[in-house]
Amino acid sequence: MTMPALKAETPAVAPARLTADVVKLSAPKPGFVGARLMPALKSAAARIIPPLVTLTLLLVVWQLLCNRPGATLPPPTKIWSEAYDLIIDPFFVAGPQDIGLGWRVLTSLQRVAIGYGLAGIIGIILGTLIGQSMWAMRGLDPIFQVLRTISPLAWLPISLAAFRDSQPSAIFVIFITSVWPIIINTAVGIRNIPQDYRNVAAVLRLNHLEFFWKIMIPSAAPYIFTGLRIGIGLSWLAIVAAEMLTGGVGIGFFIWDAWNSSRIPDIVVALAYIGLVGFVLDRIVAAIGNLATHGTAAN
Amino acid sequence: MTPYLKIDHVDKSFHRGSRETEVLKDVTLGVERGEFVSIIGHSGCGKSTLLNIVAGLLPVTKGAVLLENQEVNEPGPDRAVVFQNHSLLPWLTVYDNVRLAVDKVFSGRRSRSERHEWTLHNLELVQMAHAKDKRPSEISGGMKQRVGLARALAMEPKVLLLDEPFGALDALTRAHLQDSVMAIHQKLGNTVMMITHDVDEAVLLSDRIVMMTNGPAAHIGEVLDVPLARPRRRLELSSNSIYLRCRQRVLEFLYERHSFVEAA
Numbered sequence: 001m002t003m004p005a006l007k008a009e010t011p012a013v014a015p016a017r018l019t020a021d022v023v024k025l026s027a028p029k030p031g032f033v034g035a036r037l038m039p040a041l042k043s044a045a046a047r048i049i050p051p052l053v054t055l056t057l058l059l060v061v062w063q064l065l066c067n068r069p070g071a072t073l074p075p076p077t078k079i080w081s082e083a084y085d086l087i088i089d090p091f092f093v094a095g096p097q098d099i100g101l102g103w104r105v106l107t108s109l110q111r112v113a114i115g116y117g118l119a120g121i122i123g124i125i126l127g128t129l130i131g132q133s134m135w136a137m138r139g140l141d142p143i144f145q146v147l148r149t150i151s152p153l154a155w156l157p158i159s160l161a162a163f164r165d166s167q168p169s170a171i172f173v174i175f176i177t178s179v180w181p182i183i184i185n186t187a188v189g190i191r192n193i194p195q196d197y198r199n200v201a202a203v204l205r206l207n208h209l210e211f212f213w214k215i216m217i218p219s220a221a222p223y224i225f226t227g228l229r230i231g232i233g234l235s236w237l238a239i240v241a242a243e244m245l246t247g248g249v250g251i252g253f254f255i256w257d258a259w260n261s262s263r264i265p266d267i268v269v270a271l272a273y274i275g276l277v278g279f280v281l282d283r284i285v286a287a288i289g290n291l292a293t294h295g296t297a298a299n
Numbered sequence: 300m301t302p303y304l305k306i307d308h309v310d311k312s313f314h315r316g317s318r319e320t321e322v323l324k325d326v327t328l329g330v331e332r333g334e335f336v337s338i339i340g341h342s343g344c345g346k347s348t349l350l351n352i353v354a355g356l357l358p359v360t361k362g363a364v365l366l367e368n369q370e371v372n373e374p375g376p377d378r379a380v381v382f383q384n385h386s387l388l389p390w391l392t393v394y395d396n397v398r399l400a401v402d403k404v405f406s407g408r409r410s411r412s413e414r415h416e417w418t419l420h421n422l423e424l425v426q427m428a429h430a431k432d433k434r435p436s437e438i439s440g441g442m443k444q445r446v447g448l449a450r451a452l453a454m455e456p457k458v459l460l461l462d463e464p465f466g467a468l469d470a471l472t473r474a475h476l477q478d479s480v481m482a483i484h485q486k487l488g489n490t491v492m493m494i495t496h497d498v499d500e501a502v503l504l505s506d507r508i509v510m511m512t513n514g515p516a517a518h519i520g521e522v523l524d525v526p527l528a529r530p531r532r533r534l535e536l537s538s539n540s541i542y543l544r545c546r547q548r549v550l551e552f553l554y555e556r557h558s559f560v561e562a563a
Binding site for chain 1: 354355356373374375376378379380382384386388390399400403404454
């Protein structure tokens, strides 16, 4: 093992010394590469290497802790060998209930898309109403403040009773979980529209619709996107919980199913999927927010 | 004959709970077409309140504001305001900020390309055409005020209202902008009402200076004509006897007869 490494090192050093003068003459080219490419690679490495190191350390600690006889949870190596098919191929189809986790995540995402989409539309509309009307704020805000503290799971029996079907119930639970931060943040954003912008709108005689589109929405956009970002996180939390109870195809039901048949490694893989997808969802909403509110925050 | 813009026996009081504060008491002022009138007074004397009443942003308690013999009691583009803190919309570019006003005011009357030309024309008037694609956060304070001025001018207002437009700027930038405003006033002959607390600015720019007494219940203490020929040049005026006399009068009014009570 050590021999090839030594061999590779020695010739690398020698030509560098021999060609030292030549390098000086053709200075602009390495200068360009050194000035543009190297810093970019370095900054990328500076961001990628620390998480990789900590991840490796965590896996090693986990392996050491769970590798003893009598350990209740599987070590990473056992997960790798037992849930190999789930990790390697997210999109296999081996039977009606034996499908890759990618498909399950997509099914869950579909539910989230509907529930969260509704929450976004209704949340922004209600938030605008509350932010604009003192009366609506005083009437609705206390109710919302109480309702928003209710856990998604607590909504589930009520929605099952109301809809008598698991699919709309799951969607309702996502909706009811993610709608509150959207309403509240939108309302705060609308209430915080500077008087200056209202004056401009008044002098220009913008009508209600123009005021809504040209002043209100752009001015409140940073707040709205904060609400939307909290909302997407909450709805991803809610879908897993809801699916564990309602059954079906989603990632949440998969975990429940794996638990019932004692496939602990599968659960760990599913958790990794959920975490990564949640992370990506959050980043997508944040990126859309950055794009949409470009230049608004600065004044 | 009634003047172009007439502020007729205006009273204004604010209510907070059961307490009533009288800000303006019996303010009467006429502004002729093409005239440049400054309103000067110590801070808190209600001069901004007066401007907001003319703009229609605040309702009068008693009296009326008449523009061409028509009562005005709501805001409109015929009384465009240049706000003290520019009030540009930060999510729009410089061009779009002006274009928003142009589109709204001339929507039925001018074609799309005419409105584009008119927007550019007004940006050129304030020497801001070069930054038309920048956002307000990317330009300096003086430039923002220029764009604010372009937006107001683009509405072709009957009266241009300037609410301490240069108050937040450094002295050099302020002088630049004052020269620009003078040049534009010379060229277009706008009717202008400007709020200021700067004596030199008032004398340099105005045809008449309206001096307000201290509040509460502020009223017009004195009106001073500035009989200086236009175009006026800043450097030549510094030794002009009329300029110095006018300046003296305003200073006397502000610091001897109506010195700021709380300023001690």
